[in-house]
Amino acid sequence: MVQVVTHPLVQSELTLLRRSDISPKSFRESLRRISIFLLYEFLRNAETSEVEIETPLERTGGHVLNGMTFVSILRAGIPVLDVALDMVPHSISGFVGIKRDENTLSPIVYYVNLPPNMGDTVVLDPMVATAGTVMKTMELVKERGGVPKGVISVICSRYAVRILTEKFPSLDIITAAIDEKLNDKGYIVPGLGDCGDRYYGNIKNQILKIKPACR
Numbered sequence: 001m002v003q004v005v006t007h008p009l010v011q012s013e014l015t016l017l018r019r020s021d022i023s024p025k026s027f028r029e030s031l032r033r034i035s036i037f038l039l040y041e042f043l044r045n046a047e048t049s050e051v052e053i054e055t056p057l058e059r060t061g062g063h064v065l066n067g068m069t070f071v072s073i074l075r076a077g078i079p080v081l082d083v084a085l086d087m088v089p090h091s092i093s094g095f096v097g098i099k100r101d102e103n104t105l106s107p108i109v110y111y112v113n114l115p116p117n118m119g120d121t122v123v124l125d126p127m128v129a130t131a132g133t134v135m136k137t138m139e140l141v142k143e144r145g146g147v148p149k150g151v152i153s154v155i156c157s158r159y160a161v162r163i164l165t166e167k168f169p170s171l172d173i174i175t176a177a178i179d180e181k182l183n184d185k186g187y188i189v190p191g192l193g194d195c196g197d198r199y200y201g202n203i204k205n206q207i208l209k210i211k212p213a214c215r
């Protein structure tokens with residue numbers, strides 16, 4: 001199932017993230033906020049355990065979200081993972097480092113750190129363009145006995161949605177937008193540019209474009 005979260009809070013954050021004139025600080029804050037909202041939607045039907053607790057007045061029952069496995073794709077998936085671990089603290093996490101070959105856009109794996117006994121696994125990556133990175137990650141998860149259940153992204157290309165739903169029909173994909181185009185460098189258009197570079201402030205002319213006072 002593919003779900004585009006149309007909630008005004010999500011769409012406002014997405015619009016902020018797309019703007020080229022926001023500061024790195026605003027970009028980081030917005031990416032963390034939208035990650036909270038996307039996770040909230042993703043976890044709507046997540047499993048919980050019944051617990052007994054004491055309020056200041058009496059004993060009562062409650063529900064606590066069960067832990068799960070989150071796999072973050074480096075680098076842009078890291079902020080999403082931080083939010084996920086805050087929200088679902090009993091979870092375990094794994095990391096996959098993948099870059100794209102500049103010419104072919106095929107995924108090149110440079111780092112894998114996945115836990116044993118992953119079980120149901122949610123892949124975190126804000127940008128799903130050709131879907132090569134996410135599909136390679138799911139392959140690595142499956143090789144280690146994990147079951148890819150979902151992908152949480154900020155923007156997916158139309159192409160990525162088509163290929164992912166064809167190959168993994170039971171996967172839950174949560175996203176804030178499906179963008180129609182990919183350019184010849186594999187960037188999502190209109191997209192938001194290079195998410196990792198913007199989050200980590202790696203854009204060469206960023207310091208020139210953004211006045212320091214404009215936080």
Ligand code: PRP
Nearest residue numbers: 074075076127128129130131132133196
């Ligand atoms: C981006 C993005 C995905 C990948 C998507 O990462 O975060 O991981 O590209 O591309 P695909 O769907 O075509 O495979 P990038 O390679 O820019 O690495 P970074 O997060 O370190 O910047």
Ligand code: URA
Nearest residue numbers: 127129187188194195
């Ligand atoms: N990675 C990004 O960060 N942005 C894109 O548009 C495509 C891949």
